[in-house]
Amino acid sequence: MERVHDTPSVIYLDHAATSWPKPPSVMEAVVNAMEHDAANPGRGSHQMAVRASRILFDTRKQLGKLFRISNPNDIAFTLNTTMGLNMAIKGILLPGDHVIATAVEHNSVRRPLEYLKQSAGIEVTYLDTDEQGHLDSKRVEEAIQPNTKLVVVNHSSNLLGSILPIADIGSITRKHGIKLLVDAAQSAGVSEIDVEAMGIDLLAFPGHKGLLGSQGTGGLYIHPQIDLVPLLHGGTGSQSESAEQPNVRPDRYEAGTQNTPGLAGLKAGVQYVLHETPRKIHTKEWGLTQRLMEGLLAVDGVRILGPSLGRDRTGIVSFIIQGVDPSEAAFILDQHYHIAVRSGFHCTPLAHGMVGTLETGAIRASVGCFTVDKEVDALIEAVKEIKRHYS
Numbered sequence: 001m002e003r004v005h006d007t008p009s010v011i012y013l014d015h016a017a018t019s020w021p022k023p024p025s026v027m028e029a030v031v032n033a034m035e036h037d038a039a040n041p042g043r044g045s046h047q048m049a050v051r052a053s054r055i056l057f058d059t060r061k062q063l064g065k066l067f068r069i070s071n072p073n074d075i076a077f078t079l080n081t082t083m084g085l086n087m088a089i090k091g092i093l094l095p096g097d098h099v100i101a102t103a104v105e106h107n108s109v110r111r112p113l114e115y116l117k118q119s120a121g122i123e124v125t126y127l128d129t130d131e132q133g134h135l136d137s138k139r140v141e142e143a144i145q146p147n148t149k150l151v152v153v154n155h156s157s158n159l160l161g162s163i164l165p166i167a168d169i170g171s172i173t174r175k176h177g178i179k180l181l182v183d184a185a186q187s188a189g190v191s192e193i194d195v196e197a198m199g200i201d202l203l204a205f206p207g208h209k210g211l212l213g214s215q216g217t218g219g220l221y222i223h224p225q226i227d228l229v230p231l232l233h234g235g236t237g238s239q240s241e242s243a244e245q246p247n248v249r250p251d252r253y254e255a256g257t258q259n260t261p262g263l264a265g266l267k268a269g270v271q272y273v274l275h276e277t278p279r280k281i282h283t284k285e286w287g288l289t290q291r292l293m294e295g296l297l298a299v300d301g302v303r304i305l306g307p308s309l310g311r312d313r314t315g316i317v318s319f320i321i322q323g324v325d326p327s328e329a330a331f332i333l334d335q336h337y338h339i340a341v342r343s344g345f346h347c348t349p350l351a352h353g354m355v356g357t358l359e360t361g362a363i364r365a366s367v368g369c370f371t372v373d374k375e376v377d378a379l380i381e382a383v384k385e386i387k388r389h390y391s
Contacts, residue, residue: 088202170200
């Protein structure tokens with residue numbers, strides 16, 4: 001996992017939002033698709049359309065290999081994780097259903113749930129984690145009601161970096177006949193995911209983060225025994241004579257023209273991840289987070305959110321500097337040190353409320369598989385200087 005670009009003018013530590021840089025193979029695949037295979041997949045029998053269709057199928061196969069999905073056609077492509085989560089939540093819930101979620105969920109889960117509370121009368125229970133973002137799976141079982149239909153949890157908090165016990169939760173939901181939806185926005189490509197072994201019925205994932213693809217790509221795995229109401233209805237290239245949306249997968253959930261060049265890049269990104277392995281990538285990113293945490297903890301007045309030093313987490317380290325507004329600190333890091341981080345509330349206000357940062361927000365630094373030690377060290381030194389300046 002050597003650095004693929006030499007760009008000393010930017011120290012990019014915002015991988016939790018979008019990974020950058022991408023492997024050269026990803027960019028080459030996008031360009032090659034644009035130059036040679038840019039026809040509409042599934043909308044014709046000419047050679048270019050057939051090649052475009054092959055790109056989509058091959059990408060599904062690679063994703064199936066990564067997530068241990070036996071039938072690649074159970075993967076529906078989306079524009080991003082948010083779209084996949086909306087497809088799952090709005091496609092499975094009915095008026096009167098009860099949902100269990102957590103207080104560390106992203107707004108891409110919370111907002112659809114709150115919308116359905118108002119529009120369809122569903123019930124929602126949000127489970128608090130501890131301050132480090134860890135959830136006791138027993139609390140999920142204790143929250144189950146007779147009308148509980150769905151449990152939705154993120155695999156890793158996008159604020160805290162904590163990793164939830166998906167396999168334990170999956171065993172509980174399977175025992176009670178409840179569906180489990182997992183938001184893999186921060187774990188796909190950097191944590192091992194086996195949908196069957198972990199009891200996952202629905203898995204929403206982005207293409208542009210840990211899978212190293214371009215923005216505008218993602219997907220939703222739908223267990224073969226689940227029939228969602230499609231979020232979109234329209235042209236699929238199949239059963240065009242019918243006024244109804246096709247029942248065949250993946251066409252049922254993929255109305256409209258797909259992002260063939262982007263998915264070609266996603267295929268290349270997944271192949272890169274498969275070659276390196278999520279375990280190896282996670283180990284590297286964990287080492288970088290420990291290096292960053294050790295350095296920040298040595299700075300007086302810095303508080304780190306999420307799991308303590310030595311505990312497992314994804315490549316996210318959120319922190320606050322006493323006496324310094326997080327947005328101002330992030331602006332200084334960008335303008336003066338050319339270090340890209342994210343400040344604010346990270347679309348997860350419940351999590352901020354739980355850890356006491358709802359009024360201020362936090363600074364989030366997130367590493368990727370191409371991050372190097374000297375970039376982490378540069379952030380540590382910059383935080384030291386900022387703290388000295390404001391002391």
